[in-house]
Amino acid sequence: xxxxxxxxxxxxxxxxxxxxxxxxxxxxxxxxxxxxxxxxxxxxxxxxxxxxxxxxxxxxxxxxxxxxxxxxxxxxxxxxxxxxxxxxxxxxxxxxxxxxxxxxxxxxxxxxxxxxxxxxxxxxxxxxxxxxxx
Numbered sequence: 517x518x519x520x521x522x523x524x525x526x527x528x529x530x531x532x533x534x535x536x537x538x539x540x541x542x543x544x545x546x547x548x549x550x551x552x553x554x555x556x557x558x559x560x561x562x563x564x565x566x567x568x569x570x571x572x573x574x575x576x577x578x579x580x581x582x583x584x585x586x587x588x589x590x591x592x593x594x595x596x597x598x599x600x601x602x603x604x605x606x607x608x609x610x611x612x613x614x615x616x617x618x619x620x621x622x623x624x625x626x627x628x629x630x631x632x633x634x635x636x637x638x639x640x641x642x643x644x645x646x647x648x649x650x
Contacts, residue, residue, distance in 0.1 A: 517543070519543075519544060519545040519546075519547075519580065520545070520581065521584040521615075521622075522534055522546065522548045522549070522585045522587065523549045523569075523585070523588040524588030524589065525587065527589070530587035533627070534546065538561060545562070545581075547561075547563070548561065548562075548563050549563075549564045549569070550565055551565070551568075562577075569607060569611070575615065575618040575619075578615075578622075579619055580619070582622065583623040584622055585627060586625065586626050586627060588607070589604050589608075589628070597644075608626065
C-alpha cells in the first residue's frame with residue numbers, strides 16, 4: 517500500500533492527481549500540502565495548510581511516505597522571468613531538496629506539462645524555466 521503527498525492539489529492537474537490517488541485501491545493515505553484548505557472529506561485524506569510554501573514546514577507527518585506528486589505552479593502570464601522562476605523553479609527545487617533530506621527513499625514526481633525546453637535556450641520563457649526544473 518502506498519502513501520502519497522501532493523503539492524498543488526487545488527489546480528486542474530493536481531485535482532486530477534488527488535482524485536486518482538483517492539480512488540486507487542493501492543493507496544492507503546494521501547496528504548495534500550496547500551495554502552488554504554480544500555475542505556475535502558475522505559478517509560484517506562489529510563491536509564497540511566501552509567500559507568507561505570517558502571517557509572519550512574514540519575515534514576515529520578510525511579516521513580514514511582512513498583511518493584510526492586508535485587503539481588504546483590502558476591501561469592507565466594504577466595510575470596517576469598524572475599517572478600515565474602521563483603515559484604516554478606526555486607520553490608520546486610527547495611521543496612524537493614527538503615523532502616529528499618527528510619526521506620531519501622521517497623519518489624518525487626515533477627508534473628509540468630508539454631513543451632518544456634530542457635536546452636534552456638529557447639525564446640519561450642516559461643518553457644525554459646520548466647525545462648530547467650525538469
